[in-house]
Amino acid sequence: MAKKTVWSDNRFWQRSAAWITGFASILLIWLTFDTIPQIKMGNDADLQNGVTKRVPGPTVINYKITYEMNTKRGHEIPVIGGMNAEGTSAFQEKEKFFGRDDWSQDEAMELLALGKLASQSKNCMNCHTLLGNGAYYAPDLTKAWLDPAWGPEGSMQSMTGKSTKEEAMAEFLQHPSQYPTHARMMPNLGITAAEAKGLVAFLKHMTSIDTNGFPRNFAKIQGAVHGK
Amino acid sequence: MANNYLTTESKKLATWYFTFAAIIFGAQLVFGLVAAFQYVMPGFLFEIVDFSVARMIHINALVVWMVFAMMGSVYWLLPDETGIETVGIGLGKLLFWVFAAAIVIVVLVYLLVQVGPADQTTIWFINEGREYLEAPRWADIGIVVVVLGFVYNLYATGMKGNRSGIVTVLMADMLAFAGIYLAGMGYTDNISIDQYWWWWVIHLWVEATWEVFVGSIAAYGLITMIGAHRKVVEMWLWIEVAMLFGSGILGIGHHYFWIGTPEYWWEIGALFSALEPLPLVAMFIHVLYDWGKQQGAQEAQGKEVSVIANKPAFTWFVLQALGNFLGAGVWGFFHTFPQVNLYTHGTQFTSAHGHLAFFGAYATILIGMFYIAVQGKHGIKVMHATKKSIWATSMIFGGVLGMTAALTMSGYVQVLVERAQMGASWSGYFDSQASVWFAQGMDWRLIMGIVTFLGFVILVTDLLSIGKATHHER
Ligand code: HEM
Ligand code: HEM
Ligand SMILES: [Fe+2]
Numbered sequence: 071m072a073k074k075t076v077w078s079d080n081r082f083w084q085r086s087a088a089w090i091t092g093f094a095s096i097l098l099i100w101l102t103f104d105t106i107p108q109i110k111m112g113n114d115a116d117l118q119n120g121v122t123k124r125v126p127g128p129t130v131i132n133y134k135i136t137y138e139m140n141t142k143r144g145h146e147i148p149v150i151g152g153m154n155a156e157g158t159s160a161f162q163e164k165e166k167f168f169g170r171d172d173w174s175q176d177e178a179m180e181l182l183a184l185g186k187l188a189s190q191s192k193n194c195m196n197c198h199t200l201l202g203n204g205a206y207y208a209p210d211l212t213k214a215w216l217d218p219a220w221g222p223e224g225s226m227q228s229m230t231g232k233s234t235k236e237e238a239m240a241e242f243l244q245h246p247s248q249y250p251t252h253a254r255m256m257p258n259l260g261i262t263a264a265e266a267k268g269l270v271a272f273l274k275h276m277t278s279i280d281t282n283g284f285p286r287n288f289a290k291i292q293g294a295v296h297g298k
Numbered sequence: 299m300a301n302n303y304l305t306t307e308s309k310k311l312a313t314w315y316f317t318f319a320a321i322i323f324g325a326q327l328v329f330g331l332v333a334a335f336q337y338v339m340p341g342f343l344f345e346i347v348d349f350s351v352a353r354m355i356h357i358n359a360l361v362v363w364m365v366f367a368m369m370g371s372v373y374w375l376l377p378d379e380t381g382i383e384t385v386g387i388g389l390g391k392l393l394f395w396v397f398a399a400a401i402v403i404v405v406l407v408y409l410l411v412q413v414g415p416a417d418q419t420t421i422w423f424i425n426e427g428r429e430y431l432e433a434p435r436w437a438d439i440g441i442v443v444v445v446l447g448f449v450y451n452l453y454a455t456g457m458k459g460n461r462s463g464i465v466t467v468l469m470a471d472m473l474a475f476a477g478i479y480l481a482g483m484g485y486t487d488n489i490s491i492d493q494y495w496w497w498w499v500i501h502l503w504v505e506a507t508w509e510v511f512v513g514s515i516a517a518y519g520l521i522t523m524i525g526a527h528r529k530v531v532e533m534w535l536w537i538e539v540a541m542l543f544g545s546g547i548l549g550i551g552h553h554y555f556w557i558g559t560p561e562y563w564w565e566i567g568a569l570f571s572a573l574e575p576l577p578l579v580a581m582f583i584h585v586l587y588d589w590g591k592q593q594g595a596q597e598a599q600g601k602e603v604s605v606i607a608n609k610p611a612f613t614w615f616v617l618q619a620l621g622n623f624l625g626a627g628v629w630g631f632f633h634t635f636p637q638v639n640l641y642t643h644g645t646q647f648t649s650a651h652g653h654l655a656f657f658g659a660y661a662t663i664l665i666g667m668f669y670i671a672v673q674g675k676h677g678i679k680v681m682h683a684t685k686k687s688i689w690a691t692s693m694i695f696g697g698v699l700g701m702t703a704a705l706t707m708s709g710y711v712q713v714l715v716e717r718a719q720m721g722a723s724w725s726g727y728f729d730s731q732a733s734v735w736f737a738q739g740m741d742w743r744l745i746m747g748i749v750t751f752l753g754f755v756i757l758v759t760d761l762l763s764i765g766k767a768t769h770h771e772r
Contacts, residue, residue: 080463080529082409083536088715090540094547102494110492113540124558137417154588172695183487190427196350199494202644204429205351206712207337209727210644217724235480246347250729254340257348265416270487279490284556285722 072221114175124280126150126172128178129241131274134165137216145283167274168267178271185272188265192289197256200237202284206257213288215239215277217268225251239273240266306377308384314394315370316671319363319664321757322401326359327751334747337740343576351412354432355405361430362401367664368511369448372468375518376452377676380459386451397444404437413474421485426759428492430500431482438483447474467514467539475507476680489711490558497553504656505626506546513538513616513661516585519615519666524605526588534584537712539575545583549574551608555636556643564636571634575627583620607680608673610687610764614666617695621658627653629702641717646739654702668761677772686760686768693753700746708739 076082107197112123117130133151140157152163163173173181189195196205198211209217216226220235227233229249230241242249243266246256261269304310332352336342344353376384384390407424414420425432427714433441449472456465482499486492517535520526551567592605606612629651633642642648673681712730720726730736 078533079532080536082428083533083540084463084466087536087540087543091547098547098550104490105494105554105559105563108560109488109494111488124459124560125488168339184416186487186489186492187418187421190422191416191420191490192413193350193354193427193432195427195429196353196432199346199644200489203493203496203553203557204644205353206352206649207333207353207645209724210722213722214724219724252731253341254337254728254731255344257345260415261346262415263386268416272620278488279558281556282561283556284640284643286717287721289721289726291719291721291726 072277073079112169114178117161120159122150122280126275126278127175128182128271128275129173129175130278131178131181131271132164132169132171132173133161135215135278136273137213137277145286146279146288147283149253150278166234167271168234181268181271182275184265184268185275186268187222187271188261188269189272192261192265201279201281207254209278210285211273212279212281213277215274216289218289219251235281236267236270236274239270243269299341302675305630306383306676307387308373308377308390309671309674310764311384311390311394312370312374313671313675314391315366315373316668318394318398319367319370320668320761322359322363322366323661324754324758326356326363326406327413327747327754329356329359330355331744331747331751332356332544334740334744337620338737338744343397347409348412351408355408355540357430358408358432359405364508364656364660365445366397366669368508370671371515371667372448372452372472372665374667374674375460375464375515376455378522379462379465380455380601382455382459384451385454385458386447386559390451391449399435400440400444404433407434408432409674418485426485428482428496431496435483437757438479442476442479442483445472445479445713449473449476462528463535464514464517467535471507471510471514472724475503475511475548478502478507485502494554494559495558496637501550501553502547504547504659506543508660509577509622509626510539512622512659513542513581514617515663515667516581516615519540519611519663519670520588522670523607523612523615524589524592525607526592531588534580538581538584541580542574545570545573545576550672552634552636552639555639568635572631574634575623576633578623578627582619582623585616589616608670608678609681609683610691610760611666611673611681613683613691613737614662614669617691618659618662618666619725621654621662621695623658625656625658625702629706641713642709643713645709645717646705646736650705650709651701653698665694665757669764672761672765676770678765678770679769681764682767682769684760684764686756688766690753693749694757696754697746697748697750700749701743704739704742704746708736710744711736711739 109125111125111127113127114129116123116127130150136149137146137147138153150159151161154160164198167173194200197208199204201212202210219226220238226242229240230238232238232241243261244263249259329352329639332343332347333349333356373384373390411424414424422435423684425434452472455470460522478499483497484495513535516529520531521528548566549571551563552571554563554567596605633639633647711733715733716722716726716730720729
């Protein structure tokens with residue numbers, strides 16, 4: 071046998087493995103304690119007081135939301151209630167959601183909770199991606215609320231016979247296979263009117279989450295494909 | 299079960315787990331084919347077995363068969379490693395039936411009930427709608443109980459018998475494996491927090507605890523199949539554990555780039571996940587090195603025969619080393635920097651990586667364990683390949699490589715057209731899907747999927763018949 075060195079000693083490697091694993095785990099737990107408070111959902115008071123949260127409170131549905139390039143951060147960020155001089159949320163401009171822009175914290179939370187629950191019960195994530203995670207059979211829903219197809223220039227409002235984005239979305243979600251735009255259709259999932267309303271709130275709220283600029287250039291480019 | 303050479307109850311129990319795993323593996327492939335067919339012909343089973351249902355069964359079956367085969371592998375190797383009969387065989391048998399029955403019920407509900415109303419009863423009894431963790435809560439609790447029972451057996455046996463390095467690693471690893479599952483059981487209204495914990499299960503399973511698990515199984519295989527030196531193998535194993543956990547635990551940051559979590563995860567995720575391929579390279583080299591060394595040592599003694607005691611199993615073990623390196627190491631590395639992931643996140647590219655990584659790292663070595671069990675059951679000293687095992691291996695491995703290539707092409711088109719050219723909108727998404735090259739990729743994925751499936755059918759017939767072949771050394 072050659073001279074024994076620490077490098078060929080199993081005990082040494084066993085201890086190293088234990089230390090490294092312990093150290094990495096503690097770091098992850100520590101980072102978790104830092105991250106979770108930062109992604110806790112805000113509340114109505116934050117919005118009223120102009121406090122920016124990575125995950126805003128549910129009453130964000132009372133506001134106009136856009137997705138704008140922020141030169142300081144170098145990518146797009148959700149802008150809530152119009153933009154201020156620094157290029158971030160001004161929390162001023164409201165936008166009616168199903169006819170109201172005064173949803174209370176509790177009412178809005180109830181809608182959002184119903185929508186989140188419906189997203190799981192109906193398994194959206196096994197066709198779509200949410201925040202980019204899930205399945206690849208259908209479009210990413212992270213910023214679906216801002217998709218041009220739902221807007222005044224898009225086709226969905228007239229197709230569903232509705233005059234607002236939220237009503238058009240709710241109608242589509244209840245009877246998706248009645249309003250197909252592609253051969254690959256979304257099936258009827260038995261979504262009720264109440265669930266559809268909740269889902270639209272959930273989608274609008276998701277748009278307000280600060281996703282560090284994903285997706286990039288969302289719907290900003292109308293495409294170079296075939297010179298369109 | 300005529301001439302069963304198995305002398306321990308633990309190994310007999312292992313064959314139950316392996317058998318059930320193989321059946322679920324088949325189910326996984328069938329539903330994968332349904333989903334792949336829907337990409338090509340969207341009307342197929344529309345509003346009967348929708349894509350979401352087929353896909354949910356595909357990926358749940360994937361996780362379940364692997365967990366079954368992992369448990370089977372542990373029951374298989376425990377008597378060899380500890381030198382005693384496994385403690386708690388009765389419990390192991392009971393848990394087998396409980397787990398199998400629960401899985402059958404869960405799958406039937408997925409298939410027949412599919413979706414429920416937006417309330418907690420759906421979460422408790424139908425599905426949780428969170429990719430990979432769709433199993434309803436009652437089943438979650440059942441799974442935790444089953445896994446804890448399994449961990450108890452492992453600990454009781456490891457503490458009573460000889461606790462080898464391999465068993466020590468498995469004891470620590472399986473406890474972490476069970477514990478991490480708890481992180482995925484909660485419900486929250488906040489989708490960012492939801493996905494934060496969801497990744498603890500998905501990532502910390504496949505890029506930490508499962509990797510260490512296959513490291514242990516590979517170590518066992520090297521010792522038993524080519525007679526590698528235990529001390530050296532176990533030293534390598536500890537080094538691998540250090541490297542895998544050292545990079546993999548914080549590598550979770552590569553899933554925290556875009557879900558609402560702070561920007562510092564860009565740096566942490568990029569740095570640590572970029573290190574993750576290193577242990578995979580090391581494991582690849584280790585397997586080839588030990589093989590060459592053992593063969594060389596034997597030939598130096600003038601014996602010109604192979605050192606491998608189980609050709610088909612060892613082939614799968616070598617393919618594991620390669621597949622893990624390619625699927626997880628190379629394909630993972632491709633998209634693990636935020637600068638790249640910003641565009642590839644949630645595209646067919648991810649699917650390419652997911653397929654080659656899960657298959658390469660886990661399916662391969664577990665199929666290898668099936669062959670080891672067949673060898674043991676038939677009391678074979680040196681098991682040779684058959685025509686069927688060679689066909690099965692080539693078609694399955696070739697099929698998955700082909701699917702990966704096709705998905706990579708489609709992913710590339712999707713990234714360029716949907717993400718770069720069209721800004722990720724609904725219409726941009728469909729512009730990418732409509733591209734001829736994307737569509738061809740989907741066709742080839744389906745064709746290669748069929749090749750994979752046919753290979754699987756041959757694999758099953760081989761597993762059932764190879765033990766009776768006459769060209770083995772008994
Ligand atoms: C018959 C062969 C197979 C076919 C046709 C097939 C097809 C599919 C399809 C269509 C999806 C959905 C992807 C999407 O959302 O667009 C999928 C997902 C998935 N499959 Fe397969 N599959 C096959 C075999 C396998 C094997 C052998 C494995 C691993 C051992 C595997 C692991 C996965 C995983 C992990 C996902 C989720 C991927 C992700 O979310 O990125 N599949 N498969
Ligand atoms: C055997 C080990 C591995 C397996 C089984 C595996 C499997 C997967 C699967 C199934 C997904 C898709 C998850 C989903 O459905 O959303 C995924 C995503 C990902 N994996 Fe892996 N992986 C492994 C190792 C690695 C390694 C070593 C790296 C980096 C070097 C890596 C980097 C990534 C990244 C960056 C994503 C996110 C993709 C996206 O943004 O869409 N993976 N992995
Ligand atoms: Fe990961």
